[in-house]
Amino acid sequence: xxxxxxxxxxxxxxxxxxxxxxxxxxxxxxxxxxxxxxxxxxxxxxxxxxxxxxxxxxxxxxxxxxxxxxxxxxxxxxxxxxxxxxxxxxxxxxxxxxxxxxxxxxxxxxxxxxxxxxxxxxxxxxxxxxxxxxxxxxxxxxxxxxxxxxxxxxxxxxxxxxxxxxxxxxxxxxxxxxxxxxxxxxxxxxxxxxxxxxxxxxxxxxxxxxxxxxxxxxxxxxxxxxxxxxxxxxxxxxxxxxxxxxxxxxxxxxxxxxxxxxxxxxxxxxxxxxxxxxxxxxxxxxxxxxxxxxxxxxxxxxxxxxxxxxxxxxxxxxxxxxxxxxxxxxxxxxxxxxxxxxxxxxxxxxxxxxxxxxxxxxxxxxxxxxxxxxxxxxxxxxxxxxxxxxxxxxxxxxxxxxxxxxxxxxxxxxxxxxxxxxxxxxxxxxxxxxxxxxxxxxxxxxxxxxxxxxxxxxxxxxxxxxxxxxxxxxxxxxxxxxxxxxxxxxxxxxxxxxxxxxxxxxxxxxxxxxxxxxxxxxxxxxxxxxxxxxxxxxxxxxxxxxxxxxxxxxxxxxxxxxxxxxxxxxxxxxxxxxxxxxxxxxxxxxxxxxxxxxxxxxxxxxxxxxxxxxxxxxxxxxxxxxxxxxxxxxxxxxxxxxxxxxxxxxxxxxxxxxxxxxxxxxxxxxxxxxxxxxxxxxxxxxxxxxxxxxxxxxxxxxxxxxxxxxxxxxx
Numbered sequence: 052x053x054x055x056x057x058x059x060x061x062x063x064x065x066x067x068x069x070x071x072x073x074x075x076x077x078x079x080x081x082x083x084x085x086x087x088x089x090x091x092x093x094x095x096x097x098x099x100x101x102x103x104x105x106x107x108x109x110x111x112x113x114x115x116x117x118x119x120x121x122x123x124x125x126x127x128x129x130x131x132x133x134x135x136x137x138x139x140x141x142x143x144x145x146x147x148x149x150x151x152x153x154x155x156x157x158x159x160x161x162x163x164x165x166x167x168x169x170x171x172x173x174x175x176x177x178x179x180x181x182x183x184x185x186x187x188x189x190x191x192x193x194x195x196x197x198x199x200x201x202x203x204x205x206x207x208x209x210x211x212x213x214x215x216x217x218x219x220x221x222x223x224x225x226x227x228x229x230x231x232x233x234x235x236x237x238x239x240x241x242x243x244x245x246x247x248x249x250x251x252x253x254x255x256x257x258x259x260x261x262x263x264x265x266x267x268x269x270x271x272x273x274x275x276x277x278x279x280x281x282x283x284x285x286x287x288x289x290x291x292x293x294x295x296x297x298x299x300x301x302x303x304x305x306x307x308x309x310x311x312x313x314x315x316x317x318x319x320x321x322x323x324x325x326x327x328x329x330x331x332x333x334x335x336x337x338x339x340x341x342x343x344x345x346x347x348x349x350x351x352x353x354x355x356x357x358x359x360x361x362x363x364x365x366x367x368x369x370x371x372x373x374x375x376x377x378x379x380x381x382x383x384x385x386x387x388x389x390x391x392x393x394x395x396x397x398x399x400x401x402x403x404x405x406x407x408x409x410x411x412x413x414x415x416x417x418x419x420x421x422x423x424x425x426x427x428x429x430x431x432x433x434x435x436x437x438x439x440x441x442x443x444x445x446x447x448x449x450x451x452x453x454x455x456x457x458x459x460x461x462x463x464x465x466x467x468x469x470x471x472x473x474x475x476x477x478x479x480x481x482x483x484x485x486x487x488x489x490x491x492x493x494x495x496x497x498x499x500x501x502x503x504x505x506x507x508x509x510x511x512x513x514x515x516x517x518x519x520x521x522x523x524x525x526x527x528x529x530x531x532x533x534x535x536x537x538x539x540x541x542x543x544x545x546x547x548x549x550x551x552x553x554x555x556x557x558x559x560x561x562x563x564x565x566x567x568x569x570x571x572x573x574x575x576x577x578x579x580x581x582x583x584x585x586x587x588x589x590x591x592x593x594x595x596x597x598x599x600x601x602x603x604x605x606x607x608x609x610x611x612x613x614x615x616x617x618x619x620x621x622x623x624x625x626x627x628x629x630x631x632x633x634x635x636x637x638x639x640x641x642x643x644x645x646x647x648x649x650x651x652x653x654x655x656x657x658x659x660x661x662x663x664x665x666x667x668x669x670x671x672x673x674x675x676x677x678x679x680x681x682x683x684x685x686x687x688x689x690x691x692x693x694x695x696x697x698x699x700x701x702x703x704x705x706x707x708x709x710x711x712x713x714x715x716x717x718x719x720x721x722x723x724x725x726x727x728x729x730x731x732x733x734x735x736x737x738x739x740x741x742x743x744x745x746x747x748x749x750x751x752x753x754x755x756x757x758x759x760x761x762x763x764x765x766x
Contacts (some may be wrong), residue, residue, distance in 0.1 A: 053081060057113045058108070063145055076263035083259035084108065091207075091250050092236045094263035096362060096388035103137070103261070104237045105142065108201050110169065113146055118198035119169035123226075123234070125177060126205045127218060127361070129154045130338070132174045133362050135205070138170055140389060147631060148172065153179050156335070171194050176218040177210075184225055185446040196229040203255070207238040207360050209251060217436040217465045220252065224463035225447070229659070241385050246423035252429055255464045266614055268336050268396045269387070275403050275616040289402060290321055293352075296400075297324045299369035300345075303354045304386050305330075306375045307532025314374065315354045325351040329358055329531070345673050355530070360385050361604075367392050373401045374464035378587035380424045383415045407615045407680065409625060414597040414610075417605050425590045430740065432468050434733050437477065437728040440466075442486065442500060442750050450493045450620065452476050470507040480730060522566045522729070524556065531556070531570065539568055548573050564724075588654035589608075589679035591747040597650035597680065601628040601765070602635065624765055633761050638755045641763040642690055645674065647683040648697075649763065652751045655744035657682040662713055663703060664745075667696045680766070690759050697757050701749055708732065710739035 053061075053073055056546045064070045074548065083090045094100040112121055122140070126132045136152040143150045149170035155178075165173075166187065173195075181351040184192065201224060210216035238253045241400075242262075250258035255501065269551040276289045293301075305311035308330045318437055323350060327341040346366040359365065360382070368390040391397035397408070401412045418424070437460070443697040444456045457474050460466055478494070481487040485497035504512040519554045522539040524531040525580035531706060547558045556570035599605055601624045610618050633639065650657055650762075657677040661684055665672050672686040703709065710731050726734050741746075 053059070053078065054576045055081065055085070056106070057110050058148070059079060059113055060352075061144075064106075067141075072108070074103075074263075076100055076261060077106055078231075078262045079263065080104065081107050082233070083261065085110070086258040087235060089236045089254035089257070090259045090261060091240065091246060091249075092255060092261045092263075093240050093246060094243050094261075096385060097240060098262070098263055098388075098392075098503060098620050101138075101362070104203050104239060105513065108203075108237075109142060109146065109694075112148065117148060117171045117200075119149075119171050119617050120173045122172045122196055122201045122203065123199055124172065124174040124203045124698075125180065125204065125304060127176070127215065128206075128363075129156060129176065130335075130358075130363055131361060133339075134174065137488075137531050137752050138364075139174065141468060143172060150174065155179070161371045166191055166195070173527075177222060180222050181218065181443060184222065185443055189229075192229045192374060196226055197231050199226070199230045199234045200232070202234045204236065204238045206240070207249065207253070208240040208243055209361060209426065210238060211249060212430070214436055216435070217430055218251075218609055219438070220461060220465040221436070221440045221463045222372055225444070225459060227462075228459065241381070242424060243381065243427055245426035248429055250435050252464050255467070258481075268395050269416075270398045271387075271401065271416050271612050272399075273401045273403060273409065273416070273613045273617050275409055275614060275620065277404070285311055286588040290317070291370070292400065292402075293318065293695060294322055296352075297322060298350045299374060300349055300394075301352045301366045301367065301665045302359060302386075302389055302756060303352060303367070303372040304360075304374060305354055305356055308356055309531045311354045318352055318354065320705050322352075327353045329353060330548055331353040331356065344505065347711065353666050359389075370398045370400060371414075373399065376401060376403050376408045377415050379590040379593060380415055380418045380585075381427075381590075384419055387419075393508065399496070401537075405414075405616075405620065407678065409595045409613075409620045411593060411679065413605075413613070413617075413621060414593045414600055414608065417597050417600070417609055418592060418610075420606075423592065425592050430737075432464065433465060433737070434469065434473070435729055437466055437469055438481070438725050438729060441477065442460045442479065444497055445487070445494060452492050453745070456494075469574075484728065486728070517695060522561075522568050524568045524570055526570055526572070534568070541565075579722045582719055591653040591656060591744060592655040594656075594679045595751075601625055603629075604635075627765055631760050633760075636712075636755050636765065639760045639763045640690065640693055641760060643762070644691075645683050645685055646688075647681050647694070647764070648693070648757070648766075649681045650751060651680050652747060653682065653744065654679055655742065656748045656751060659704075659743040659748055660700070661743060663700060666712060667699075668692070681743075694757060697752065700752060704745050704748070710735040713738065713739060 076092065078153070079101055080090060080092055080103040084104065092100045094103070108122055124135060126135060132152050136150060139150040144369065150172035151170045152175070153163070153165070153173060153175045183195065187195070200680055204210070204219070210544055223236070236254055238247065238249065243249060246252070247259055248261070250260060250707040274292055276292070277286065297668065303314065305314060307683065311328060311330050315326060318326045319322065321590050327345045329338055329341050341647055342363060342365050343494050345351055346364065353359070353365065371387050371390045373386065377386065387397050387399040390399065403409045440460055441456055444459055445451060448455055449460070453475070458470060459468065461474070467477050469562070477491070478487065481495070483487060485499040487494050487500070488497040521533040523533055543558050543561060545558055545560060549556060549558070555573040557573040558568060558570055561567070562569075596605075600621065603625050610621060641647040641649075648660065650660065654677060657679075661672070661675050661677055661682040664684065665675075668688055670685040673685040714735050726737060
């Protein structure tokens with residue numbers, strides 16, 4: 052154990068927790084955190100990164116004393132807070148400290164006791180933090196936050212791309228109005244591609260980085276099996292493979308809730324193994340019961356959706372199984388990192404459904420082994436959340452002048468690109484729309500704010516942000532699964548047919564405000580787009596590396612980990628690429644009855660290309676189909692038109708007002724409850740940033756050129 056630790060803490064780690072030494076990431080985090088630096092800790096799941104933050108903080112609280120509230124722990128999920136509270140409580144009780152969890156399921160009486168008499172550690176969600184800032188008096192907020200010294204942001208990668216991340220960043224800055232000193236911030240994250248950007252988000256004034264490379268070897272297998280029909284005969288091959296894993300602790304990720312239920316039932320019926328299920332449609336009690344039972348067993352299966360991607364403790368996982376190719380390297384590593392904590396080897400099995408799925412799976416694994424991850428997409432000018440935070444700040448400050456709100460909000464890094472002129476323009480707009488009213492030098496909430504958000508004591512105002520941009524797919528009262536908002540908004544309308552989790556569905560209705568798609572089963576013979584990964588768009592990086600693979604530019608030894616059918620598929624793609632003369636730097640274009648542009652640039656880039664062609668060809672294109680590798684459509688244009696438009700794309704997308712030109716293609720995506728109240732051009736810019744990927748499109752066109760290849764096709 053480290054000599055710089057307080058002897059009481061060392062004794063606790065050795066005798067209570069049974070540790071004989073600190074892990075690498077825990078040793079590396081001691082110096083920057085003890086030195087007072089804001090610190091970002093990057094490490095794989097189950098690497099001990101949470102304790103890497105807690106150890107130096109408790110060392111300080113034990114040695115120097117801790118006045119309440121000393122440590123604020125922020126997490127995206129109530130389940131994570133519940134899990135972390137149990138762990139934190141065991142630490143606190145040993146050192147005569149107390150920990151309090153605060154979220155929607157905690158009783159009002161417990162919260163009132165905390166307000167009167169705060170404790171040393173507070174575990175909370177961003178929404179609950181917002182409620183405290185809005186509803187409590189200045190004296191109460193001072194009592195809670197004045198002694199705050201440390202803030203831990205858990206699963207920061209989960210927050211940072213979404214509205215809740217913007218909200219949280221703003222809240223952390225607003226809290227500083229009530230603290231005696233600026234609290235030290237510690238972020239915990241899985242490994243990411245752009246840590247510098249995350250450090251700027253977390254701490255613009257400077258931040259230390261602790262990065263732990265996993266020493267767990269990645270042992271993977273890719274099998275091509277039938278994943279479409281959930282009947283036992285069709286799943287015989289999959290069951291044979293799973294049968295080999297019995298006796299081990301296996302976490303199985305399904306792309307949808309419906310598939311999770313189907314595989315759970317089949318495994319329970321056909322395999323001699325204890326099996327559990329975990330997804331968002333189950334009650335909290337059922338999920339927690341499954342977590343507790345699975346955690347205690349050394350040989351059992353858990354079938355889950357993304358609900359177990361994050362760090363809920365379910366024990367030492369031996370093998371992670373993916374029931375479709377992961378859509379990104381980040382997702383693959385997040386899930387796979389849950390295995391191998393005990394054995395020192397991450398073991399994962401990917402089941403694919405042939406075709407593109409095999410290529411996506413191999414590309415994802417190849418990039419992961421090379422340490423090449425996607426960059427997190429951090430919102431640049433989140434004016435919709437700025438709108439919300441202005442209204443929230445009026446609650447908090449009671450009688451503010453506009454300059455008070457500007458100073459309060461714009462010290463937050465997420466609003467750093469919003470100028471003072473932008474701020475005053477927003478205030479004028481909100482006054483014109485009666486969300487705000489002027490009373491001399493002060494501003495107050497207007498009648499429209501009270502009318503729109505005042506129901507149920509402003510409950511709707513507090514909880515407005517979806518945790519991520521997903522639509523629920525519902526058949527009657529039953530939730531079938533979720534699909535990414537990109538697909539719901541850009542592809543679906545009433546009567547559209549799509550696949551989710553292997554089943555075919557026809558859209559009956561879409562509620563863009565409640566993020567819900569209502570469907571019924573489809574049994575026709577239409578040409579149905581088969582989306583990968585349960586409706587998650589495949590990343591630019593995975594798609595581009597797939598092109599490297601068909602050119603043969605990858606480690607061929609990886610093919611040993613594929614089953615025979617998958618190897619044959621990959622070799623066939625390589626053979627076809629060679630026969631057509633494909634080279635680096637090409638964007639193959641096929642001008643048959645359907646025009647196909649093979650970008651290998653991801654769903655978002657291809658959707659943007661097809662929408663640009665729709666604008667430039669005066670909406671004369673039809674039968675548009677986009678996937679991770681190509682955009683296809685029917686249009687009365689020739690190859691010279693293709694070249695002209697492709698060459699002109701950089702200037703087109705840089706034109707002022709271009710997002711507004713795409714308004715009809717943006718459909719009715721609401722994103723959150725505030726975007727609908729913004730000026731049309733501002734709302735269009737925000738939605739454009741989410742649904743498309745213009746930066747990667749520019750990169751693609753800068754490094755590659757269209758080449759006309761008659762008859763070209765791979766899939």
